[in-house]
Amino acid sequence: MTAAADLTIWLALGAGVLSFLSPCTLPIFPAYLSYITGMSVKELKENTDIKIRSKLLIHSVFFLLGVSSVFVGLGIGVSFLGQWIQGMLTGDTGLFIQRIAGIFIIVMGLFVAGWLNISSFMKEKRMQFARKPAGYLGTIFVGMGFAAGWTPCIGPIFASILVVAASNPTQGTIYTIMYVIGFALPFLVLTFFLGSTRLIVQYSQKIMKAGGAVMILMGVLLFTGQMTRISNFLLQMVQDTWFSNLG
Secondary structure, three states: OOHHHHHHHHHHHHHHHHHHHOOOOHHHHHHHHHHHHOOOHHHHHHOOOHHHHHHHHHHHHHHHHHHHHHHHHHHHHHHHHHHHHHHHOOOOHHHHHHHHHHHHHHHHHHHHOOOOOOHHHHOOEOOOOOOOOOHHHHHHHHHHHHHHOEOOOHHHHHHHHHHHHHHOHHHHHHHHHHHHHHHHHHHHHHHHOHHHHHHHHOOHHHHHHHHHHHHHHHHHHHHHOOHHHHHHHHHHHHHHHHHHHHO
């Protein structure tokens, strides 16, 4: 695995975290927990009983299984598509696709940061259930419905991950898995600390601007072909620091 792939994997993880902390997800996070457990938000915040917390955690895990099945499935599909396209085209297609991916990610970064308004991306589309299907299996379906929709925050970020996956098919599935892990970790942590969501929501817009800026930088690096050079530089710096500490 190249240094550039290593860096992209960590960026995919960060993209998952950014998706969860976005204004489209974090503010409604307690409501989703309430919906999948059948308990009120007040009960979830105030009840510290171990059985209730265990139930909450199990439902969260099944919800994330539903989310990951859609995200990872799309990642696998896009990776095969990217591999097929590269196989059909001749010449230096890798660089061409990389540059297209770079332009797309720059545009998505501008949108995520709020510096570019694309009206078609502002529309929210989600699968809605009038009533939650019963049991843990129903929670999986709710998670799949959440992932299969489009929101102005998550959609552009995950679309960028899919474009990167298509441009590097051999690592595409890994990128989507890391994205899912990045989304799942804060989800599980905040399941136990619902009271902290209000504090984080206050900074969600600033978090999105910072995340959008990182996406723009990544897009520029992809377009100019500098991702590998930057990655090698960072890897060398870490190795030098590590060996100097050992010495």
